[in-house]
Amino acid sequence: METVRRTRRIAAPVVAAALVLGALVGTGSGAEKAEARTGAVRWSAAWGAAPQLPSTGFTPNWSQEGFSRQSLRQVVRVTEGGDRARIRLSHAYGTSPLKITGATIARTAKGAAVQEGSVRHLTFGGKRSAEIPARGELRSDAAPLRLKELDSVTVTLYLAGTTGPATFHSQGWSDTYRADGDHRADASGVAYTSRTQSWYYLTGVEVGGGAEPAKRDGIVLFGDSVTDGFGSTPNTNRRYSDALAERTGRPVINQGIGGNLVLNDSAWYGERATARFGRDVLDQPGVSTVVILEGLNDIGFSEAKGQPTYKPSPVVSSAELIDGYRKLIGAAHDKGLKAVGATLLPLKGSDHWGAHAARTSDEVNEWIRHSGEFDAVADFDKALADPADPDRLNPAYDFKDALHPNDAGYRVMAKTVADVL
Incomplete structure (x- = not known):
């Protein structure tokens, strides 16, 4: 889920860091663990x-x-x-x-x-x-x-x-x-x-802070370019993570990467979600909740044509994507974190749209809503949909690429999450 302005390809491994820093388990630093034992600093x-x-x-x-x-x-x-x-x-x-x-x-x-x-x-x-x-x-x-x-x-x-x-x-x-x-x-x-x-x-x-009990009320937002803030106004702190911090008064950590995939590594868009989850989510001190919004790129890259950075782009089924979500949910629960599932945003009219993407995104969103495997659900699909065509982003919230929200859309996303925390 990304607008790319240049397309020079690079060749480099993207998985070695996951082996060093941890995949679905957090590692923590020695100082962090020592402080946790002594209670010296929260x-x-x-x-x-x-x-x-x-x-x-x-x-x-x-x-x-x-x-x-x-x-x-x-x-x-x-x-x-x-x-x-x-x-x-x-x-x-x-x-x-x-x-x-x-x-x-x-x-x-x-x-x-x-x-x-x-x-x-x-x-x-x-x-x-x-x-x-x-x-x-x-x-x-x-x-x-x-x-x-x-x-x-x-x-x-x-x-x-x-x-x-x-x-x-x-x-x-x-x-x-x-x-x-x-x-x-x-x-x-x-x-x-x-x-x-x-x-x-x-x-x-x-x-x-001082030597006081840890609050552990931080929220990690984990996802792709929508979480990263693509389409927000630069230098104004108007990503949905900013709006959520302002609304809730809780620490909010943005761990989005534009173009990120749940199931595949990318030289352009980072290690797959299941590989980076330990480093980027579980190794954050003081957090209690993770909001997971990933999958549109797994679904949509195969629909886009002629974009060399949208590789790998296999045709991904809803079952495969759901299996990836289950790995993330399990890793979050093993660490004692609440896992909030976010439905995929409407994407009709974007370069990610096609017959397969339409069917698969609907299947995935229905599973997120009704499976009961997430601890709570933030239904972005419904909150940001065009009332006249629910497969499209509401024009009032569209950055004008039919894929990413604007500042107003990110505020709606923040409210949607805050309502289910």
Whole structure:
């Protein structure tokens, strides 16, 4: 489920990271497990992005060229407050160690600028620099920084060496900035003269409170480009994950990847849902619920013609897709998470539409609604359908590709989920 502006193909394995980071089981870091034993800090995931293989097949980005003697400044909005913060970095698709020369976190001012006096240097095992092994990940130590729910924070990495291609998240719908040289501690954004709308290496911001019982009320939204926010207005935090956090007051972690598939890995659109679920959902601290919205790409890629990134594109049956959902539900339940099933959105008129997609999406949605295997159901299909033609998105909610919602549609999705939590 993706609009692709360029179609240069890459060839690279996409499954190795799942073997290292965990597939349908969460791994957790040593520090995380030690803190859980001592009860010293209550950590909650407050923002997240699912890592992807470097690729130029999206909007322009720096993932394949990487970085050298450059500062990388990334702005994200946290959905939980606390008095300390730490970051999570992924080198899932790296083939050699990654050297992080230094990193800071600060409250955001405007654009690439940060608030004076808020810059905190991050450490890793007590040191300001760190090395992440190929296909590995790393959490920083805690930094004292008081944050409120829905505050924006700026994370800056200084990469003095040459990184090679960078693990990234393609479509962030917010500006990321780059500067030559070491500007990690700058309050001003003047040095940051280049920008894209992708995130690099940064896959999580977690916030901590005092030594109090964990609330475990976080929500992970797991899915494809609809979850990722395709069609939302850039730099305005209008994805459905943002709207849900605003509506519920609970931490919401967006783990969507545009074009993602339940059953197949893609060099463009990430590891299949069943392979990345452990890393992207089960390994998030403080969460209690996952909302699963996947499958339109499995159904629809085989209908689209002449799109080289829509590969693999086997004809997938409803039974095969349901088997994939059952694996996700079982993994969530094994971890003690509530699994909310979301029906597939109407898709008539899109490049994913055809006789097979129409029949299979109806079969899948009926199973989601009536099987009883999910703990609750968010019926996006009904909530966003055109009253005059239920197979189509309501024009009031359509981004104008007959596949993705606009800002108003994402608000309806947030309400639909909030009503069943």
